[in-house]
Amino acid sequence: MSEIKIRHLTKRFEAEGHTLTALDDVNLTIGSGSIYGIIGMSGAGKSTLVRSINYLEKPTEGSVFIDDTDLAELSPKELRKKRANIGMIFQGFNLLEQKNVIDNVTLPLKIAGTSKKEAREKARALLRTVGLEDKERAYPSRLSGGQKQRVAIARALATDPQILLCDEATSALDPQTSKSILDLLKEINTRLGITIVVITHQMSVVTEICDRVAIVENGRIVEEGSVDEIFTSPKTDAARELISGKKDSFSPVDRFDTGNVVRIVFSENSAFEPVIANTILKFNTPINILKADTRNVNGQAKGEMLLGLPEDEDLRIAIMEYIKERGLSVTEVKDHA
Amino acid sequence: MLEQKAIIMLLEGIRDTLYMTLVSTLIGYVIGLPMGIVLNLTRPDGLKPNRIIYRILDFICNIIRSVPFLILLILLIPFTRAVVGQSYGSSATIVPLVICAAPYIARVVEASLNEVDAGVIEAAKAMGASNIQIIFRVLLVEAKTSLMAGATITTGILLGYSAMSGTVGGGGLGDIAVRYGYYRWQTDIMIVTVVLLIVIFQIIQNLGSKITAFFDHRKK
Numbered sequence: 001m002s003e004i005k006i007r008h009l010t011k012r013f014e015a016e017g018h019t020l021t022a023l024d025d026v027n028l029t030i031g032s033g034s035i036y037g038i039i040g041m042s043g044a045g046k047s048t049l050v051r052s053i054n055y056l057e058k059p060t061e062g063s064v065f066i067d068d069t070d071l072a073e074l075s076p077k078e079l080r081k082k083r084a085n086i087g088m089i090f091q092g093f094n095l096l097e098q099k100n101v102i103d104n105v106t107l108p109l110k111i112a113g114t115s116k117k118e119a120r121e122k123a124r125a126l127l128r129t130v131g132l133e134d135k136e137r138a139y140p141s142r143l144s145g146g147q148k149q150r151v152a153i154a155r156a157l158a159t160d161p162q163i164l165l166c167d168e169a170t171s172a173l174d175p176q177t178s179k180s181i182l183d184l185l186k187e188i189n190t191r192l193g194i195t196i197v198v199i200t201h202q203m204s205v206v207t208e209i210c211d212r213v214a215i216v217e218n219g220r221i222v223e224e225g226s227v228d229e230i231f232t233s234p235k236t237d238a239a240r241e242l243i244s245g246k247k248d249s250f251s252p253v254d255r256f257d258t259g260n261v262v263r264i265v266f267s268e269n270s271a272f273e274p275v276i277a278n279t280i281l282k283f284n285t286p287i288n289i290l291k292a293d294t295r296n297v298n299g300q301a302k303g304e305m306l307l308g309l310p311e312d313e314d315l316r317i318a319i320m321e322y323i324k325e326r327g328l329s330v331t332e333v334k335d336h337a
Numbered sequence: 338m339l340e341q342k343a344i345i346m347l348l349e350g351i352r353d354t355l356y357m358t359l360v361s362t363l364i365g366y367v368i369g370l371p372m373g374i375v376l377n378l379t380r381p382d383g384l385k386p387n388r389i390i391y392r393i394l395d396f397i398c399n400i401i402r403s404v405p406f407l408i409l410l411i412l413l414i415p416f417t418r419a420v421v422g423q424s425y426g427s428s429a430t431i432v433p434l435v436i437c438a439a440p441y442i443a444r445v446v447e448a449s450l451n452e453v454d455a456g457v458i459e460a461a462k463a464m465g466a467s468n469i470q471i472i473f474r475v476l477l478v479e480a481k482t483s484l485m486a487g488a489t490i491t492t493g494i495l496l497g498y499s500a501m502s503g504t505v506g507g508g509g510l511g512d513i514a515v516r517y518g519y520y521r522w523q524t525d526i527m528i529v530t531v532v533l534l535i536v537i538f539q540i541i542q543n544l545g546s547k548i549t550a551f552f553d554h555r556k557k
Contacts, residue, residue, distance in 0.1 A: 054463055084465035094460035097555045098478055107474065108464040139554040152460075159464070 002067050002085075002162035002195050004030040004053055009062035011048050011219075022048040024219040025062070030212075035189050035196045037206035037227065039242055040216035049216065050165050050199045054086045055079055066163070084112050087156030087194075091168035093148040095140040101127065101151050102136045108158045119158075126154040130184060146177035153184065163195045164188070170205060182208050203242045207231060207297040215239050231297050232265045232329045240333075243304075260309045260316060261290065261333040264323055267302055275326045276307075283319055285310050306333065343526060346513060351533060353427040354509035357499040358541075361431045362492045365438030372398075372439065373446025374472060380447075384458070384468045398440035406437050406498050410505055427508035430499060438495055445487035449480040482553040489545025496538055510534055 011023040022045045030036045040046045051057040052064055055071045064071045066082065074082060095104050102123050109119035127133045130150040140148055149169060156164055166185065170178035186209045189196050198210060206213050206227055213230055215223040217238040223230060234240045244263075266275070280287055288308030295302050309316045320330050372394060378384050379391040404412070410433045414424045417432040453476050461475045477484070503511025510530045518527025 056459060056462055080465040080467060082465070083463055086463070088460065088463040090456060090460065092454075092456050094454070094456040096457060096475065096479055097454075098481055098553075100554070107461075111461070111464050111466045111470050111474065141555050165463075 003032045003065075004028070004163065004195065004197070005065040005068075006030075006049075006052070007063050007065070009049070009052060009059050009064065011045075011052065011057060012060045022219050023052070023059075026219075026221055028214055028221065028224070030195060030197060032195055033189070033193045034211045035186070035198060035209050037198045037200065037210035037213035038216060039200055039203065039206050039213055040238070041201060041242075044216040045219040046199045046201075046216045047167060048219075050167050050197060053163070053165055053197065054083050054088060084108065084159045085161050086163045086165060087159070087161040088165040088167065089149065089152045089156050089169045091171050093140070093145075093152045093172075095148055095151055095155070097140055100137050100139050101132065101143075104140070104151055105154045105158055108155060112159055122158060123154070126157055127151075129157070129188075130154045144177075145173050146180060149173065149177075149181050150184070153181075153188070157188070157192075157194075161194065163197065166196065166198045166200075168199055168201070171200065171202070178205075179208070185209060201242075203231075204295075207295055207302075209298075211298065215242065227298055228300070231295075231302060232267075233331060240331075260311060262307050262309060262320060263331050263333050264305050264307060265302060265329045266305075266327075267300060273326060275323060275328060276305075278326075279319055279322055282322065283315065285315060285319075287319075347510075347526075347529060347533065350508075350510040350513045350530065351537070354496065354499055354511070354534075354537065357427045357430050357434060357502075357507070357509055358492060358496045361434035361438055361495050361499070362488070364431065364435045365442050365491065365495070366488070368435065368439040369442025370446055372443035373450065374476075376443055376447040377450040377476070378468070378472075380451075384471060394443070398443055401436065401440045402444070406433070406501060407504065409433055409437055410502055410507075414505075425506035425508070430502040430507035430509075433502070434495055434498055437498060438491060441494070442487075442491055445491060446484065449483035449487055450476050452483055453479045482549050482555075485545065485549040485552065489542060489549065492541050492545065493538055496534070496541065500534055 006026055006028040009023055009026040010021070013020045013022055026049060038046050038049060048057050052059055053066075055064065059072075066086075069082070071079065071082065096107065099107070102120065105123035105126055106116075106119040109122060110116075114122070124133065124136070127136060130153055132147060132150050132154070135143065135147065135151075140151070143151065164185075169185075170181050173181060182205065185196055185198075188194060189209075196209075198205060200206060210227050212225065213227050214221045215230070215236065215238050217236075222236045223234070223239050230239055231243060234243055276287060276289070287310075289305060290308050291304075291306040293304045295304065309319055323330050376391065376394050376398075379387040379394070381388075381391075401409070413433045413436060417429050418424045420432050421429045423429050457475060457479060458471060461471045466474065499507065499509055500511030500514070501507075503509065503513070503515040506512060510533055514527050514530040517523040518530070
């Protein structure tokens with residue numbers, strides 16, 4: 001239960017004479033006890049951003065506050081103590097290969113100076129939490145990817161942190177395993193009230209567990225808001241691209257784009273009325289359904305459709321108005337190629 | 338076959354060779370291991386980059402390693418005499434062996450530590466580990482088997498160098514081979530010492546590999 005405040009954070013890397021700005025005046029407030037998603041394409045700066053939260057990357061300018069403590073004002077020793085209060089898990093798990101499961105989980109406790117007996121008891125309890133109590137003596141090389149990430153989660157929780165940072169924690173896992181890890185994170189958040197920061201490039205991860213999301217592009221936050229809000233009515237191209245998939249992957253928008261394509265989003269409550277059918281009947285004009293999908297956004301079923309509307313502009317606007325009146329969100333899909 | 342005197346001499350030779358090899362490896366590690374750790378820490382992408390310290394250690398390692406052992410052996414005679422009191426015999430040979438081995442060990446250790454996955458080090462930092470804790474709880478633990486393999490190779494090399502010191506009265510099997518095989522033309526003794534050296538080398542190498550494999554949990 002800790003609040004994270006990021007103010008005017010800028011990070012520049014000097015490399016061979018030229019400067020790379022990884023983060024450019026980032027401002028974020030991550031509420032205590034929330035699951036906060038930071039999403040962006042690779043190279044957007046999200047990894048640097050998450051590493052600034054525990055000061056593995058020191059900002060060039062700006063500050064990071066954790067519960068109103070400015071990390072810049074801490075001595076190296078105080079900073080290390082603070083870090084013990086911030087757990088972190090990684091895409092590559094980063095377990096010690098030469099240590100078995102229980103010794104991996106007790107490592108942060110040994111670093112914190114906890115007695116061996118106490119550390120073991122704690123580790124066993126955590127292994128039960130992540131469902132690996134029978135793997136205590138196994139070495140990481142014997143575990144599957146999902147099991148390794150579970151060990152890493154147990155290790156990250158060993159020091160009872162208030163914050164858990166997840167850096168692409170499910171990106172190396174298959175969809176089912178990824179889902180089970182996300183469920184575990186959600187459960188941990190509910191049960192322990194830990195603030196969880198999730199870095200990812202997959203919208204599905206965000207819609208699965210996050211409350212709020214920030215979209216990072218070229219080192220800047222281009223959009224921020226509740227997941228529901230951003231999924232329903234994305235304002236920036238970056239957000240739209242993350243929701244509908246990459247440009248280079250097969251996208252009906254690119255193939256059928258006639259400039260008349262709209263994206264509509266409906267939630268569970270509006271799904272009772274046959275809006276599309278009614279629209280067709282009312283306007284007596286065909287509507288082409290280019291894509292239809294449902295997604296789980298924060299436990300709510302959200303439907304998404306791409307519709308090809310008629311050429312006639314007046315008719316098109318009338319249709320969009322009609323759909324909007326039915327409580328559905330409508331956005332024109334621009335050709336963003 | 339060989340007379341009893343020669344057998345006793347060869348047994349003493351084995352004892353002296355093992356003594357020189359093992360003691361110089363041990364002392365070599367006492368100096369080389371911390372040196373290797375410091376090299377790894379102070380390198381540009383290390384835990385505590387320090388250009389000056391790195392450059393100095395790097396320079397010392399390169400200088401000593403670029404002098405052929407036989408020349409180092411002769412060059413160090415006055416120093417050896419000052420330390421041990423004499424410049425011949427197996428105890429005296431340990432001095433140049435250690436001086437030759439330490440920078441070599443430092444390099445082997447540095448290379449082993451460099452192999453440790455940067456992600457694991459980052460994870461330890463994120464846990465709030467200090468550099469000392471990272472060295473002892475992560476770097477040395479993860480590099481354990483690589484360090485063991487390095488120690489095995491080092492011991493084998495020092496076995497060879499200890500034999501080379503025989504040319505300047507270093508004692509051990511090499512000394513016997515030079516004195517009997519070279520100066521007195523007693524080929525039989527020379528062949529026996531060579532066979533013994535081969536056997537000892539094989540034992541060291543196999544034992545080292547077995548121990549290393551036993552402690553390696555990465556692929557089991």
